Amino acid sequence: MATRSRCPRPLSLPCCCLLLLALGSPGFFQSHAVEVDVKDLSNNTCIYAKWMMSFLIKYETNSSEYKNATLKPSTNVTHDGSTCGNNTHAPLLAIQFGAGHSWSINFTKTNETYQGNIISFTYNTNDAAFKDAKTKGPITIVVNDTMHPVQLNTVYKCHHLDSIEVANVSLFFWNVILQAFVQNGTVSKHDSTCEADKSTVAPTTIANLTTTVANLTTAPITTASSPMPTTTSKPVEKPLIGNYSLKDGDKTCLLATMGLQLNVSQEPVLININPKTTNVSGSCGNTSAILRLSDSNRTFIDFTFAVKNTSANTQRFYLKEVNFTLIRSINGSEPFNAGNNNLSIWDTFLGSSYMCQKEQTVLVTEDLQIHTFDLRIQPFKVQDNKYAKAEDCSPDVDNFIVPITVGAALGGLVALVLVAYFVSHKKHSNAGYQQF
Structure with a gap:
């Protein structure tokens, strides 16, 4: 085993560690791959x-709200600390990027x-x-890595997008090519393919996608008659309704019931979120709360709720922000991210719940719309694990008002016709008596 050694800066070819950066494979977004040769x-x-x-x-802001930040290594990556290891130190792959960010993984082996x-x-x-981060x-x-053991003298390859969640961080990896404990300084020509790649065949069906997913990098989906994403045909079935909750200690602090359907412009069909495979996490606060739904480690949706004071000296809550990440498992494409931090919907009195049984559409961005079904939400002041009295959304209220209004108008019109008829009939009757 070689002794531990480190490279001075700046990097040079004779150095013990080389860090190379190359553009990644094409997809919807152009991104950088990190290439390290220790x-x-x-x-x-x-x-x-x-x-x-x-x-x-x-992360939490100074105003006790929660926001999301996305980081990814770019061309200013360095490699300090990468080492082949020795009898006392495990081999280590380490990189540094951006304004003080770093990532590393160490390796162990058997015979x-x-x-x-x-x-x-x-x-x-x-x-x-x-x-505006509260903690600077x-x-x-x-985190303990979940990588399965790989045969020595083989290269581990995995194009499938995978993720690891810990604390408030989600780590995404894709297009991985790796060999630790390289023998005789030559990278092996033998591959060990990850199980996710072995189980992926084309065409394929992913999660609740009910149609063939095309090779998006070589055969973009286009149609002459319906080029816009908003014209994508919906599945016949509605999404399943899920019941979600968060706890603060042993008390429920947030309740949510809804069916979710995603219209992502980069996907060929709408995506139904399956509550049976969805993990729930998030946080509760006095003026801000976050509900995170993660479906099969493929879709991540953060709903951020906030409290506001009104002119009537009352408090109301509303949906302020939505952030979304979609992990693609096709051709190693970069995750799709979308967000909107300037929403003002699902508004009702603090201490009440918001309910909307009809389909609603949340316009997050031009590339993402979220359709909700049978929605009920209460992110604050939950008592006894039960929803408080609900305030119906205005579309539902309007659906009751419109028939009543139309009925009243028709009733009035019928009454006017009848009055006019009787008045006219009476005049004709009086005219007949005078002629006699």
Whole structure:
């Protein structure tokens, strides 16, 4: 085993570690792949890796609200600390990027296999991406990697997009090519393909997608008659209605019931969120609350609620922000992100619940619309794990008012016709008596 060594800055070719950056494979977004070739003192490769990654981080602001920040390595990546390891230190793959962010993974092996062991990620909220963050400075999370053992002297490959969630951070990885414990300084020509790639065949059906998913990078989906995403045909079936809740200690602090259907411009069909495969997380506060729904580690939706004071000296809550991430498992495309922090919907009195049984559409961006069905939500002041009295949404109220108004108008019209008829009939009768 080579002894531990480190490279001075700036990088140079004779150095023990080389960090190369290359553009990633084409997709809807052009992104950068990180390529690292870790070498020992003899300039022999001991770890080789090339992959794409991004991070979605939820943080608290000074106003006790919660926002999301997205980070991804770009061309200013460095590699300090990457090492081949020795008898006392495990091999380590480490990178640094942006304004004080870093990520690393170490490796262990047996007589036949190797695997990633522990991932460490540090993000710095002094970065401009964390605008108005309540806590400033570096924050580190550590997680045991879930990578399965890989045969020694083989290259691990996985185009499938995968994610790891810990604390307030979601880590996304795709297009991974990796070999640790490289023998004789030469990267192997033998592959170990991840199970997710083995189980993916084209055409394929993913989650609740009910139609064939095309190869989006080589055969873009276009139609002459309906080029706009808003004209995409919906599945015949409505989404399943899910019941979601959050707890603060042993008390329920948020209740939500709804069916969710996503209209993503980059997807060929609408996506139904399946409550049976959806994980619930988030946070409750006095003036801000977040409900996060994660469906099969493929879709992530954050609903942010806030409290406002009205001119009548009363408090109301409303949906203020929606953030969305879609992980694509086709051709290693970069995750699709969309968000809107300037909403003002689902508005009702604090201490009440908001209800709308009819379909509603939340316009997040031009590329994302969320359709809700049988919605009921209460993000604050939940008592005894039950919804408070509900305030119906205006479309439902209007649906009752319109028939009543139309009925009243028709009734009035009939009454006028009858009055006119009797008046006219009476005049004709009087005229007949005078002639006699």
